[in-house]
Amino acid sequence: MYGSYTGRSRTRGRAAGLRTTGTAAALGAALLLAGCSGDGEGGDKRSAPTVEQQPKDKDPYWVNPDGNAARQVAAYSEDGDEKNAELIRKIARQPVGEWIGPDTPEAEVKGVTEAAAAVDRDALLVLYNIPHRDCGQFSKGGASDGNAYRAWLDSVAKGIGDRSATVILEPDALLHLVDGCTPQEFHEERYDLLKGAIQRLKQQPATKVYLDAGNAGWQSPDALFQPLQRAGVAEADGFSLNVSNFQTTAVSTEFGKKLSEKIGNKPFVIDTSRNGNGPYKGGDPAESWCNPPGRALGEAPTTQTGDERVDAYLWIKRPGESDGDCKGGPKAGAWWPEYALALAGATK
Secondary structure (H helix, E strand, C coil): CCCCCCCCCCCCCHHHHCCCCHHHHCCCHHHHHHCCCCCCCCCCCCCCCCCCCCCCCCCCECCCCCCHHHHHHHHHHHCCCHHHHHHHHHHHCCCCCEECCCCCHHHHHHHHHHHHHHCCCEEEEEECCCCCEHHHCCCCECCCCHHHHHHHHHHHHHHHCCCCEEEEECCCCCHHHHCCCCCHHHHHHHHHHHHHHHHHHCCCCCEEEEEECCCCCCCCHHHHHHHHHHCCHHHCCEEEECCCCCCCHHHHHHHHHHHHHCCCCCCEEEECCCECCCCCCCCCHHHCCCCCCCCECCCCCECCCCCCCEEEEECCCCCCECCCCCCCCCCCCCECHHHHHHHHHCCC
């Protein structure tokens, strides 16, 4: 298994844990109003409690009222376990990324963006379907070839329409070109696909696109700026950092500013979903990314970062979903209530 780069983002098995309810999500706003918009695998299937949206001026992103965390709150509350219900509310009340599946992207994205628009919020979408994804590791998969990816991406864009959406584009895809994980024969195509994806998504009038750039523990700004330029970051709204990783917000901000200076002062967003206690230093360094113990939720999602170069703190990785079948976890992407409780319990 390729895993010697201990700082790598390791988006970790999203192929196994991607949402399987795209058809249900297509019901969009109507289902939202009924309290049943659908979400990923796992979690208790009892009805989710009402989840309020965050104040729009501070956090304009949509909170899914029927996500795994919300379902878990409902289950604990029904069982009379208010202590654990309150812990999981720390997750349920925040917006998290909606990772778009491979099968019905237009319907799924339409459902999410319509649900968000119904409550005057922006959808936060994560696109993770690049061919030869994750170099055949835990998250292997993706579109069968370049043409299939372009067709999928076009369906995503049609699903967004003219509704407001922020898109995190292909976590790890660029970094795996830089670190040599992706075979050389696929490099040219991948650069072309990433650049084309940015161009296609930016045809939608209310869509922001952030091209993923890994994390502060993986590669240096000097190694990244030219690949980012080649992948079309100039046409994007910026880049994303720390997706599914644990680098602190301070470290990520410093790293992001150094990288930004090399690509025309582009702004960036930081995944703060699980970085409250920083990276894990124990155990096998090759698996420090996989369900590390003792981690905590980071800063709540917000666009009020206090730094003009940092557009937002986001929860791109969904806290409480497993990184993979390591350290006692279920398959990658599956809801793991014990880990969710640990994250929330360790959060100050």
